[in-house]
Amino acid sequence: PTTVPTTVPTSPAVPTATTAPTATPAPTVAPIATPQVTTINAADLTKQLSELAIGSHELVIPVKATTSGAQVVLPGSVLVQQAAAQPNTVLTFTTAGTSYSLPLSVINSAALTAQLGSSDFTITVSILLADSGTLNRTNQAISSQLGNATLAAPVIDFSVSAQAGTKLVPLNSFGSTYVNRMINVPSSLNSNNATAVVFDPATGKISFVPAIFTPKADGTTDVTIKRNSNSYYTVVKTSKTFGDLNGHWAKASINLLASKLIVSGTNNDTFSPSQSITRAEFAALITRSLGLSTVGGEASFKDVNPSAWYADAIRTAAEAELISGYSDGSFKPGSPITRQEMASVLAKAIKYTGKTLNADPAALAKFSDAVSIPAWSQAAITEIATAGIIQGATDGSFAPQKLATRAEAVTMLEKTLKYLQFIN
Incomplete structure (x- = not known):
């Protein structure tokens, strides 16, 4: 028998609520990384210094860093006391890829007290990755001055400052004392065709800085830079020769x-x-x-x-x-x-x-x-x-x-x- 289709009665239309327009989410902006700040109080620093082995003048302090770098805040009073008792003391701050060695002899307590108006000051050591603007200017300097050279390491801003209240004094000149800082280069470098350089933001130029290259077992190279002032440092690969030197003894x-x-x-x-x-x-x-x-x-x-x-x-x-x-x-x-x-x-x-x-x-x-x-x-x-x-x-x-x-x-x-x- 043929089935007769049954007509389904239509329901009366139900009024539909108007949907509010969905807001388009704003693009997510990654927050700019800030350096990891490590503050060492007077008691802890005094204890660490007292535990130095007899005859040792270097205290190595590992510090954590973010992608933008690290800062270490130190009590000036302890540094001044230690410098008076052991003038050869050096504090070396290490991160995964950099280090900075601060000789306490470069801290002139009398001069800083006069400049800051207080003897109660802190010393901050900064190891910071250069911002994009400085990086671009460094690359421009390399290109204009050297032509075929290439950047082989990150550009690092090494600096030291003293602060009391809102007053801050940079310590950029260490007289004839050469301060060590290290950058680990993520490749094997030959020191004959690579050199450490300093970038001067005021002049926009790069120049040679003394450095020793130490190859590591993992294929990287530690470059220990020695200089008596602070600024932006990096390493470049470059080589140069002259046409009139063939066969010359020098x-x-x-x-x-x-x-x-x-x-x-x-x-x-x-x-x-x-x-x-x-x-x-x-x-x-x-x-x-x-x-x-x-x-x-x-x-x-x-x-x-x-x-x-x-x-x-x-x-x-x-x-x-x-x-x-x-x-x-x-x-x-x-x-x-x-x-x-x-x-x-x-x-x-x-x-x-x-x-x-x-x-x-x-x-x-x-x-x-x-x-x-x-x-x-x-x-x-x-x-x-x-x-x-x-x-x-x-x-x-x-x-x-x-x-x-x-x-x-x-x-x-x-x-x-x-x-x-x-x-x-």
């Missing part, structure tokens, strides 16, 4: 220091190794080699034009007492430097960093013209010769009045930097 040394941004050619492809080097040029080389920050102020000598390219270098070297002028107040920047003058500057540079030089009379006596070396330069030449930094001419003489060549200057600078452990 080729390796020149290429090394050119790759370290210490020396440059007479033009982009020419070094001119046999050309004499001027007193101004050597002043610039020694300030770069020591990683010295530029010193401002008046000209140090009457014949140094403040607008000359070498004025800053000469003023900086004179302030550090690495160079001296003549009795008439001149420096003679364009005059070639002699071998004895160069030895004198190098001896002063080594002592400036706190390193001791020995003087073995036998080192001077080996030169056939030792008796004719002027009295004013004998001590420096003896010290530099004892350290193996300077050698005689092929005829066995020292030739103190002989003009130094650009190649000789570079090889002596290289030996000086290795003697100081400022390069590998």
Whole structure:
């Protein structure tokens, strides 16, 4: 039988409530990471210092860090007391990829009390990842100054400051005390074609800083940077050579220091190794080699034009007492430097960093013209010769009045930097 479809009665329409429009959620913005702040109170720090092994002057304090870095706040009173009792004490703060070693001798309590208006101050050590703006400017500096170089490590802002109430004083200059800081580079680096650099936000330029490269078993490299001031630090991979060095005895040394941004050619492809080097040029080389920050102020000598390219270098070297002028107040920047003058500057540079030089009379006596070396330069030449930094001419003489060549200057600078452990 055929089924007759049953008609289902239609229900009366039910009025529908109007649905409110759904608000579109705002895009989620990741919060900017803030550094991990670790505050160490007086009792804890005093206890840790008291537990240092006899003869040990370094207290290593591991601290936690966020992706933007770490800050450690310390009681100034304890640091001042410890510095008075043990002047050689160093506090080293370590994170997963960086470290900073603070010698307590650089904390000038009297000066800070005068500046802050209080002797009750804290010291903050900061190890911070550079912000994007500074990172971009660092990359621009690398590109414009070096061309084919590449950034090999994060850019880290190492700084120290003192604070009392709302007053804050940065500690950026440590005199002739070189402070160690370390950046772990996540790759294996050859120190011959990589160098640590400092970025100066005021000038937008990068420059060499002393550093030792230590390869690690995990394929990374610890780069220990040594400098007497704070700023932004990183590591770059770069190499440089010149077309006129083929077969030259100083080729390796020149290429090394050119790759370290210490020396440059007479033009982009020419070094001119046999050309004499001027007193101004050597002043610039020694300030770069020591990683010295530029010193401002008046000209140090009457014949140094403040607008000359070498004025800053000469003023900086004179302030550090690495160079001296003549009795008439001149420096003679364009005059070639002699071998004895160069030895004198190098001896002063080594002592400036706190390193001791020995003087073995036998080192001077080996030169056939030792008796004719002027009295004013004998001590420096003896010290530099004892350290193996300077050698005689092929005829066995020292030739103190002989003009130094650009190649000789570079090889002596290289030996000086290795003697100081400022390069590998």
